[in-house]
Amino acid sequence: MDPKPDRSMVLLAPPRGGGGAVLSFPPSGSRPGRFPPVDEHIVVPETTRDEMIRGRKVVAQPALEPHADLQTSLDFLILPHVRPGYRPSTELLTRVSEGSNFATDLSIRREGQDPATGRRFLEEISFEIVNEQSVRDVVEKAEELAERGVRRVFAIFVKRREVCEWSTEKRAFLPLLLDGMLEDPCFVRPIAVRALLDVQNAEREVVRALERKGNAELEKLKDGARDEGREEGRREALRPLLRARFGEISADAEARIAGATCTMLDAWILRLLDAKTIDEVLAEP
Numbered sequence: 001m002d003p004k005p006d007r008s009m010v011l012l013a014p015p016r017g018g019g020g021a022v023l024s025f026p027p028s029g030s031r032p033g034r035f036p037p038v039d040e041h042i043v044v045p046e047t048t049r050d051e052m053i054r055g056r057k058v059v060a061q062p063a064l065e066p067h068a069d070l071q072t073s074l075d076f077l078i079l080p081h082v083r084p085g086y087r088p089s090t091e092l093l094t095r096v097s098e099g100s101n102f103a104t105d106l107s108i109r110r111e112g113q114d115p116a117t118g119r120r121f122l123e124e125i126s127f128e129i130v131n132e133q134s135v136r137d138v139v140e141k142a143e144e145l146a147e148r149g150v151r152r153v154f155a156i157f158v159k160r161r162e163v164c165e166w167s168t169e170k171r172a173f174l175p176l177l178l179d180g181m182l183e184d185p186c187f188v189r190p191i192a193v194r195a196l197l198d199v200q201n202a203e204r205e206v207v208r209a210l211e212r213k214g215n216a217e218l219e220k221l222k223d224g225a226r227d228e229g230r231e232e233g234r235r236e237a238l239r240p241l242l243r244a245r246f247g248e249i250s251a252d253a254e255a256r257i258a259g260a261t262c263t264m265l266d267a268w269i270l271r272l273l274d275a276k277t278i279d280e281v282l283a284e285p
Helices: 065-081 135-148 199-212 216-246 251-258 262-271
Strands: 050-053 056-059 086-090 093-097 100-103 106-110 125-130 152-157 162-167 172-175
Touching: 050 135, 065 086, 065 106, 065 125, 065 199, 093 135, 100 135, 125 135, 135 152, 135 162, 135 172, 199 216, 216 251, 216 262
Parallel strands: 125 152
Antiparallel strands: 050 056, 050 100, 086 106, 093 100, 106 125, 152 162, 162 172
């Protein structure tokens, strides 16, 4: 499937108040050369904890447990949902404007290089986890990202247990319905909003995403489960037939039945027609 997004309008997930904002990507008002390259930095990547927001230095501190735990869950959830042709990244440093150079907790961008710039693509989606972080920082980041052209900006407020999406029109984060679904062209399937807050829901969503992608290992597990089901069905059919012909089943015979394959069980069921003893039935093929 071609991962390239078209210029059609994208309906954002509905906030609690109903309705929904509509955006286009790339932004209709963006102009080439208006912004510095996304990977041309004014802070030192992977050396300093400094970030810049509108020329104001902000120190990116290590996280406390609520933030760090949710960060791990979010990465785990989003990775398998990302459609081929896109790339999720954690703490990807982006030059957002002349005075802003910061990273969000998780972002999604197209793979490869942007032919318009010869550099990596700007992220299309950004997620920020908010625990102790300044609300001012979160809002200014969202404003800068949206202005730069990031299509969707989400904030997960840990203490309020809210998932919000930035509205450029209202200049505010709007809460999403926890029972709703988060849909986007970057994803192979919609994601339950509640899964962004809860690891148990995240695990279920991950399994569904892997199933949608046709994950080979998951298919093997499903095939194995089906085989086990067929084997158990044959065992349940064989045991009463053996009892009817030969009486109680010995522990040794039961152990052989429990370890038999579908092929062996099928052969034993057929042997019941002519066998004189249970040992004749359960002899190796």
